[in-house]
Amino acid sequence: MKGANYLSGGQTLDQAAARLNAINKANKKGPWNLSFSWSQALQLPLLDLCKGKGELQLEEMSKLYVEELAIAGAAARGEYVYSGNAGDHVGVQPPSTVEETSTPKKSSWKSFFRVE
Numbered sequence: 001m002k003g004a005n006y007l008s009g010g011q012t013l014d015q016a017a018a019r020l021n022a023i024n025k026a027n028k029k030g031p032w033n034l035s036f037s038w039s040q041a042l043q044l045p046l047l048d049l050c051k052g053k054g055e056l057q058l059e060e061m062s063k064l065y066v067e068e069l070a071i072a073g074a075a076a077r078g079e080y081v082y083s084g085n086a087g088d089h090v091g092v093q094p095p096s097t098v099e100e101t102s103t104p105k106k107s108s109w110k111s112f113f114r115v116e
Contacts, residue, residue: 003033013041013068014082017075024078035076042068 008016016036023034046064049057074080 001032003035005035005037008036008038008041011041013038013045013071016041017071017080018082020072020075021078021080021082024076028078033076036072038072042072 006020008020011019016038020034020036027034042065045068046061049060049064071080
């Protein structure tokens, strides 16, 4: 196996980079590359640059993209220095009501694939 890519979905670039950095610091002697599939973490800030402007902000987007790639590269090498608690894992909060703790209804594979 040459590498493993984890999905970064829902994480900001800073969160994903901080977490990947921690993984790669612990994996210094591993024979494989560990990384994230960066699409959402890299693309959303670029698209945010264009919100409400009516056109692509290519110059600004290019500059930001290069900065983002430098962050992703540093994290892949275990060299990213993040601020605050960006890499902290936020666990699932325990349920607070009886309804939330009840056994969920079972759904069949047919409902998952919407088979009639």
